[in-house]
Amino acid sequence: MLKKLLSRTAITAVIIFVQIVWIVALLLRLGDALPVLNYVLRLLSVIAILHVIKNDMDPSYKVSWVLFIGLLPLFGGLMYVLFGNKRPTRFIREKLNVQLEETARYYTMRPSVAEEIDDDSARGLFKYLESYSGYRACRDTKTEYFPVGEDMYAKLIPELEKAEKFIFLEYFIINSGQMWDSVLEVLRRKVAQGVDVRVIYDDVGCADYLPANYYQTLRSYGIKAMVFNKFVPVVSVVMNNRDHRKITVIDGKVGFIGGINISDEYINRKERFGHWKDTGLMFKGPGVENLTLMFLEMWNAFEEKEGTYYDYVPGKYEETGSERDGYILSFSDSPLDDENASESVYADILYSANDYVYITTPYLAIDRSLQNALCLAAKRGVDVRLITPGIPDKKMVYRLTRSYYAPLIRAGVKIYEYTPGFVHAKSYVADDKLGVVGTINMDYRSLYLHFECGTLMYDSPAVIDLRNDDLATMEKCRRIELSDCRTSFFGELIDRILRVLAPLL
Template sequence: MLLKKINYRIALIGIIIVAQLVWGILFLLRILDYSEWISSALSVFSILVVLFLNMKEENASYKIGWIILIMALPVFGGLFYLVFGNKRPSRFMRSRLSMEHERVLPLLIQDRETAEGLESIDQRAIGTSRYVYSQSDYPVYGDTMTKYYPLGEEMFDDMLTEMEKAQHYIFFEYFIIEQGVMWDRMLEILIRKVQDGLDVRMIYDDVGSMFLLPGDFAKQMEGYGIRCMAFNRFRPILSVVMNHRDHRKILVIDGNTAFTGGINLADEYINVKERFGHWKDTGIMLKGAGVWSFTVMFLEMWNAFRDDRGDPREYRCKDGETAGYSSEGFVQPFSDSPLDNEPLGENIYIEILSQARDYVYIFTPYLIIDNELQTALRMAAKRGVDVRIVTPGIPDKKLIFRITRSNYLPLLRAGVRIYEYTPGFMHAKSYTCDDRIGVVGTVNMDYRSLYLHFECGVILYGNKSIMRIREDSLDTIQKSTEIFIEDIDKGFLSRVFDAILRVFAILF
C-alpha cells in the first residue's frame, strides 16, 4: 500500500531536498573550518535578524519563538529564518491574487437593508459583521437556508443529492482528495455532468493530496472534461513559499447551493475507512443568497492562476432563484488569506470569546495557540463564561498532540474545561456561543491555519443551525473524557519540555 502512494515525483522531490540540505550544511561547515570571520559574520547577521524581528509588527508569540531559536543557533539561526521565517506568500502569488481580488470587489457590496436587519436583532453582532466585512470584503446575507451536519457521512449524502440536481455548473476546492469510495462516487457524477454539458471545475492543494493522488491526476481530470488546477504545486526548493496551502473546503452547485466545513474528500471523513478511531467532523450547507460569496471565492482563486477565466457575474443566480429560501437569521461566509497582516480567523474566534456571556463550545483538532488567543480563552473563563474545548482522543500526529496538550495547563487553571473525544479523532473546527452566534469552517486553532493557509468558513448570526451545533457539542462532550490539571501537570521537567515544544510550535 505504501509503495503505491510513493510515485516518481515524490521520490525525486525527496532526493533533491535532501541533496540541498546536505550540500548546504557541508558547504557552510567547510567554509567555517577555514574562515572564523565568516562564523562571526553569520553570528552578527543573526543578531541583526533578531533586531529586525523585534521591529516588525508581528505576532508576539511568533517573534519570541524565532528569537529563541535564532539565539540558540547563533551561526545558522539567521539563515534559517531567512529561508523559513517569512510568512508572506511569494510576490507572484500576492500579485495575482491581489489583482483578482480587486476585480471582484464591486461584486461584494454589502446590502444596507440586510445589515440593518442584523443590527435590529443584535447590535453586538453587527459590530462583528462590520469587522469581518472590512477585512475580508465578504458581506452578511439574509434569505439563506442552512443545514448543519454533525458527521461527514451525513453531509456526503446531501452532497451527492445536490450534485445530481446540478444543471449549470459544479465547483470544487479541497485541501485533500484521495481516491476511494467517497471520491469515486463523486467522480462518477461529475463525469456524467460534464457529458451533459455542465461546467465542472476543481482545485485541490498539491501538498495536501501529494501522497494520495497519482502525479498525473490533473491530466486525468482534464481528460474527462473536468477542468482541474493543483494549487501552489510543490517544488523541491527550500522555501517558505511552499508553506502557503489552500486549506479551504468548498463545493458550489449552480450558485444556489454551497457546502463547507472540515470535511475533505477522503474515506475516513465519512467513516468508510477507520483511521484513528471514529472520525468526528462537521460541515454546513447553504442555500440561497449567501452562496454568492463562495462562488466568488472559488472563481477568484481560479482566475488568479488559470487562463480560462470565469466571469463571476455569469455564475450568479438571478434574484428570483434565491429569494425562495426562508431567512433563518443571517450568514456571513468569509475567506482568510495570508496575503494580509490580519489573522482574520483568529480574530473572529477572539471576537466571539470577548462577547460571550454564558457559554462558548469549541471543536478543534489542534490547540497550538498564541498568547492573544490563549488570553481570550482565559479571560472568558475568568468572567464566568462556560468555555469548553473538545480535542482528539486519538491523535493523527503524536508530536502535534503533545504540543496541543502542552497548552492545556494555563487554560485549565483559568477555568476552561477541556475534553478529548474518546471514540477517535476530532477534525471539526467550530465555535458556538450563547445560542446567538456560531462558526463552521476550516480554521484550525494552530499557527498554520491562523497565519499561513488560505481558509474559509461561515459565521451564523441568530440562525437555527446554532442550536444544532450546541446540541451536537453537548452530545459530543458526553462521549468525551474530561481532562483535569492532575492529568497534565507531571512535574517540573514535564513543564520545561512542554515550554520547549511551544517554542518550536511556530514550525508546525
C-alpha cells in the same frame, strides 16, 4: 508501510533533508577555508534578529525566531531567510491581489443586511468581516448543519447530480476511494452534459494521495483542474502557504463548507484514528454567493478567466422558506496581509459571550492573546468548553495541544477529549445565537499561514443544531481534570519548549 516510504511527501522530505545537510556541510567546509564566511553568517543572524524585532508579526513568532537564531548563530539567520517569511511569494500575492481588487468593486454593488441584526455585538462582528473581506452578510438562506461527514456526503452526491450550469470544488485533500470515486463519476457525467466542472486541490495536501500529474488526468476527462502552489522538492518557505479551504458550489445556488475533505476517512468508510468526527454546512439561497466568489478569486488568479462574476451569480433564487433562518456570512482569510481575521472572529466571540462558548478543534497551538481570551471568558463566568481529539493524528502536535490544558483548566475552561477517535471539526458556538463552522484550526498554520474559510451564523437553526451536536459529542468524551495534566520535570520542560517553538512547527 512501503507505500508511505515511497510517497511523494516522504521522497520530498528526504530530498529536502539532504539539501539542508549538504548546505550545512558546505558552509562548514567553506567556513574552515574562509573564516570570514563564519563572520558573514553570524552578521546575517544579527541582521535577521533585528528584522524579526522590527517586523510587524505576532510576538510569539518573534520570541520563537529570536530564540532559534540565538541558539544557532551560525545558521539561524540563513534558516530565517529560507523559512521566516509568512507571506506567499510575490507571484502568488500579485496574482491574488489583482482578483481581490476586482471583486472589491463587485462587492460594493451588493446589498448588506448586517444592520438588521438586533444584537449589538453580533452586528459588530458581521460588519467587521464585511469591512475586512468585502463579503456581504445574507439572510433568506436555508442552512443545514451536518454533525458527521457521512451526512454531508449523503447530501452532496444528489446535489451534484442536479447541476445544470457549473460545479466548483476546492479542497485541501482529495484521495482516491469510495468518496472521491463517486464524486468523480458524477463530475464526468456532468461534463458530458455540458456542465462547467472545475476542481482546485492543494498539492501538499494531496501529495500522499494523488500522482503529481493528476490534474492532467482530470483535464483528460474534460474537467478543468488547477493545482495550488505546486509541491517542489526545494528548501523554500513558500511551501508553508497552503490552500486549506473546502468548498463546493453548484450553479451558484447550493454550497457546502466545513472541515470535510474528499477522502474516505472523513465519511468513516476507512478507519485511521478511530471514529472520525467532522462537521459541515450546506446552503441554499443568496448565502452561496460568497462561496462562488471565493472560488472564482482563486481560480481567476492562476487560470484563464471565463466571463464575469455576474455570469456565475443567479439573478434570482428559488424560494426556500428560510425567512426565519437567520443571517450568515461566509468569509475567507489569507496570509496576504497582516490582519488575522479568523483569530479576531474567535476572540470577539469569546469576549462578547455571556452564557457559554463551545469550541471544537483538532489542534491547539495558540498565541497569548487567544489564550487570554479563553481564560478571561471563563473567569467572567462564561461556560467555556473545548473539545479535542482523544486519538491524535500527529503525536507531537497532540502533546503540544495538551501542554495548554493546565493553564486553561486553572482559569475555568472545561476540556473534553473525544475518546472514540479523532476530532477534525473546527467550530465555535455561543449563547444559542452565534456559530462558526469552517476550515480554521486553532493553530498557527491556520491562523497565520494558510488560505482558510468559514461561515459566521447568527440566529439560525443551524446554530442550535451545532450546540446540540457539541453537547452530544461531550457525552462521548472524557473530561480532562487538572490531575490529568501532571507530568515529570523533563516532560514539562519538553512541553515548554514545544510551546515556544509552536509558531515554527
